[in-house]
Amino acid sequence: MDYIIPALPLLLEGAAVSLFITIIGMILGGILGVFAGLARLSQVKFIKLLGTIYVDFFRGTPLFVQIMLIYFGVPGLLNSLNQYWVTNYGEELLASTSMDPWVAAILSITLNSGAYIAEIFRGGVQSIEKGQMEAARSLGMTHGQAMRYVILPQAFKRVIPPMGNEFIMLLKETSLLSVIGFEELARKTQLEVARTFASFELWLTAAFIYLIMTFTFSRLVDMLERRLDTGD
């Protein structure tokens, strides 16, 4: 207790950052995911391929590696490019090639969650019976109208539970951002432990804070699901 109470404000501040970056990731990743999901559903081969490459890459590689690639790899690449420009043209191409941890955090979390959400979204659309599209088309609706008024409203309802899961997964995985010194809950805990050496107490506290957040959120999703449970 002697170590926990004084550390709490810092840890809670970290928790707020974790929650915030998760929400940002879900919103931006949600937008990206809908587009990538639509791309995966597209009849146009090239668009479908782009969607598939994106989704496969970010689902098929560890988030840890993605974070490293974005935070260290991208500036490295930009730096080489700048060097090349200086040698050949005698001037700088970019003023700065360093990456802010916040930018790297938002980018990696968004790109990662976007890939998972794309698959959730695609699954939701594909889970709607074929007969729904056919009925809508037989009434004279265009493909777009049928998607908008018939398929998507039903699909959105079905993706709520997997989206809730994604939120919880993402919230936990944001702890990986500690490797780039991004001060979310895990990083704050690390720093406190380094200062006080109270490993067990502080990591246990961090675990509890994560647990409270994920538990509360899954209850909220359950409630939302029940509220929307009309019709089918």
Place this chain on the structure above:
Amino acid sequence: MIIEVKNLYKNFGKLEVLKDTSCSVKEQEVVVVIGPSGSGKSTFLRCINKLEEPTSGTITIDGYDITDPATDINYVRQEVGMVFQRFNLFPHKKVLENITLAPLKVRKSSSQESDKKALELLEKVGLSDKADAYPSQLSGGQQQRVAIARALAMEPKIMLFDEPTSALDPEMVGEVLAVMKQLAKEGMTMVVVTHEMGFAREVGDRVIFMDEGRLVEEGNPEQIFKNAQNERTQAFLSKIL
């Protein structure tokens, strides 16, 4: 002729489902299509509103050649209502909204106009009290009657029915057939795939027997049921009558 099908072929990959089928339907005619399972009845019907893309041949609906890629199929489909075996109502919308959706979004009707029309149609199919229910709260027979009302809301010239009573409990078949009979009496052009031979006899102007992707025999119900010429027709009828 309001429907003209000429030399229609339809393949699914290597499987030839429709082979050189030709047929035409007059305005106000009720054509009943019968035949064994897998003979291509649904595929034939679905080609008529292009839910299936014909492999070759031409289909003309009310003067529009729908096999011509330049034809606006969404426009032609407004003239061709379809009723499915499994109803395919929109589960997230109330009964009234199921019926008004297409008039609102496709026809751009006003909401007063489309509500009024929908309520008239619900009365016609005997479901005035269900306007605010969700499809899942209705019996199968009621759902199918709503589906018929939904199709009629676009004021089609032709109605296609694909085994509209096959997914129903026996006690609900009658209520759906009654609505269909009423429609026929009012002069709707109808193409009906069904196993209800009583309906075919009573309402059909013409019966078409399909087997293995071909229109094997056709005639008025009397001819087909009492005096079929083709032995495959005879064999099929002896099994189901």
